[in-house]
Amino acid sequence: GENVEQHPSTLSVQEGDSAVIKCTYSDSASNYFPWYKQELGKGPQLIIDIRSNVGEKKDQRIAVTLNKTAKHFSLHITETQPEDSAVYFCAARVNDYKLSFGAGTTVTVRA
Amino acid sequence: SAVISQKPSRDICQRGTSLTIQCQVDSQVTMMFWYRQQPGQSLTLIATANQGSEATYESGFVIDKFPISRPNLTFSTLTVSNMSPEDSSIYLCSATDRGLTQYFGPGTRLLVL
Numbered sequence: 001g002e003n004v005e006q007h008p009s010t011l012s013v014q015e016g017d018s019a020v021i022k023c024t025y026s027d028s029a030s031n032y033f034p035w036y037k038q039e040l041g042k043g044p045q046l047i048i049d050i051r052s053n054v055g056e057k058k059d060q061r062i063a064v065t066l067n068k069t070a071k072h073f074s075l076h077i078t079e080t081q082p083e084d085s086a087v088y089f090c091a092a093r094v095n096d097y098k099l100s101f102g103a104g105t106t107v108t109v110r111a
Numbered sequence: 112s113a114v115i116s117q118k119p120s121r122d123i124c125q126r127g128t129s130l131t132i133q134c135q136v137d138s139q140v141t142m143m144f145w146y147r148q149q150p151g152q153s154l155t156l157i158a159t160a161n162q163g164s165e166a167t168y169e170s171g172f173v174i175d176k177f178p179i180s181r182p183n184l185t186f187s188t189l190t191v192s193n194m195s196p197e198d199s200s201i202y203l204c205s206a207t208d209r210g211l212t213q214y215f216g217p218g219t220r221l222l223v224l
Contacts, residue, residue: 032211034212034213036215041220042217042218043115043203043215043216043217043218044154044203044215045215046112046212046213046214046215049212089153089154093213097142097159097207097211098144098156098159099154099156099213101153101154102153103152103153104152104153
């Protein structure tokens with residue numbers, strides 16, 4: 001099955017700086033890569049996703065890049081704000097519609 | 112997008128009892144899933160809930176322990192049977208829309224004493 005590795009496990013940034021989280025996947029057939037944000041006491045919230053026919057996607061302060069050759073994808077958050085503090089999960093999906101998740105990154109934005 | 116609600120939001124149960132968690136989606140979805148998230152951990156897929164037929168379970172999860180129903184396109188239940196403290200976890204319902212984008216419910220926080 002698909003194996004997704006996520007780094008770093010924790011990330012502390014100064015407010016206004018950028019945050020980058022990286023994930024690698026094992027199955028070259030994976031074609032869909034969502035990112036979820038989970039705040040304390042809540043369910044995972046989809047924040048951005050990318051499909052395998054696209055190399056980059058941006059939504060305001062959030063961007064995701066995909067390198068299919070190297071089998072890795074990254075989440076970039078610019079101009080971080082305290083409300084960006086949360087746990088972020090990357091995931092990858094092969095054709096059977098099941099998501100495989102990374103271990104998660106705890107992001108702390110220092111004011 | 113699909114909006115997913117779960118009931119109950121949390122519960123404290125005695126070992127040996129069972130709890131049924133309900134999941135309701137506000138629109139027709141293609142697939143529904145149940146996940147478990149242990150404290151501080153990532154999400155683990157329990158099973159895919161199939162409409163009108165038996166759920167498809169992942170390795171390590173069995174129907175006798177986690178019976179699942181999906182009577183229609185927008186509703187599913189997960190039962191955690193004969194609970195032990197090791198079942199203390201967050202249980203998450205998830206669904207994919209027609210574009211195969213996957214959304215999650217708020218979760219059910221279960222503590223077994």
